[in-house]
Amino acid sequence: MKEIPASGMLKKERHAYIINQINLHNKVLSSDLSLLLKVSEDTVRRDLNELSEKGKLLKVHGGALSKSFHFPYEQIDIYAQESKREIAKKAISLISEGMIVLTGGGTTMLEMARLIPDNLKATIFTISPLVALELAEREFLTVILVGGQLNKNSQVIMGSKTVRELSEIRVDLCFLGANGIDINEGITDSDWEVVQVKKAMIKSAARTVIMCIGEKLNSAQKMKVCSFNEIDFLITDLKSSNHKVQEYRGQVKVL
Template identity: 40%
Template sequence: MLTSQRKQHILSALQRDGNIVAKSLSEALGLSEDTIRRDLREMAAEGLLQRVHGGALPLAPAGADFASRQQLASDEKVLIGRAAARLVRPGQVVFIDGGTTAVQMARHLPRTLQATVVTHSPSVAVELAAHTQLEVVLIGGRLFKHSVVAVGAAAMAAIARIHADTYFMGVTGVHAEAGLTTGDLEEAEIKRALMASAAETVVLASSEKLGVASAWVINPVTAATTLLVSPEAPAKALAPLRKAGLTILRSDHGG
């Protein structure tokens, strides 16, 4: 089998099964495990998959810059954002993450809501500027321009001094084994700190985030309280997450 044929076979198997085990694949193809591992290394370097111990997982979609993602906010993200906004109760202190789904959540918070939103996302804070009943606390630090969020030691220190009711978290990957992942080391550290400072964590995940992985692990999926997905989220992708013990909540199509 040619290298190109092997790689196509690997991609097909990833799409079909959701993971690759190097030893099993080498046995199935009658090839050495070293050959399969070399293929996986090369494919990871080409941005085709995410290597993990013993094999590979589908790679979380490569992130466009924030402005591009904001313009392309999918219907799924609108539905998830609206459903997340409905989970905030009067008097609560909540963390809202950065990202396009988080912006959608901010847009759908009622203007009459009396609560406190803490965010390290200037974009989320600006969305909430006209909410006269809402207290908005903006966490500062070094601006990570890709996601337009504050990161670094100053942000970590501020987060550690807050006890929130709920953290509404964005991720690039949700996988039963690989966990909750994101594409940047410092973002992963901030998200982990936010989880530690909140009583509950609700993960906001559109369908392309399910069953895939990025390089930087935030926490196991079981560290989250709830996974909020859209009605379009495929049952096949949700089944292993539910089996792992994650509570799954589907948003609805309603207005």
């Protein structure tokens, strides 16, 4: 994302420039504008406030947003956000430079996407448009969306087209959320289509990571995705000393 730095601009010009940036990217950061326009952040803030009063944009902490546009992921409240962030951080530590990764959807995955550092070089396949859009801002990431039908509830891509596409790729690491995890049943889910996609994802990955908040442990759904021998890591927010965690130690590597 390279913008042409501007110099010696009149106030009106700066304002116009800012509006333009907003139209292009739907948001601006005060810090970016300061560099781009070569004025202090104070001046940028004053500009943004003026434009905001004129109703041209929506001033927010750190910058401004387009008034007519809302990022879909900004309005999502995440349940158990702290836990999910914990999980996300552990998950990210598994990704090393140059890896090819595949991710599912869900809020945990979205949280993970948000926490992925700007300087990570990797290729990310995903079935979640939200994850893809979040990652699109990372300069060194190659983001590839798997094609297929968008599921209305889960906002991830699934269906036969997706399964077929997944069968054609090979990745190093696959990150999946889980609806149910049980020591006997393995990984389970309630939706048949979801199960098909997850199976396909696991199949195309050298190693699979299941990410799951502690409360979902020891709960089973109707359909089986896979058993523990098909997955390589289980990441939860629970401490390793937790008794729930201990049960799974024999079956899978728990982080």
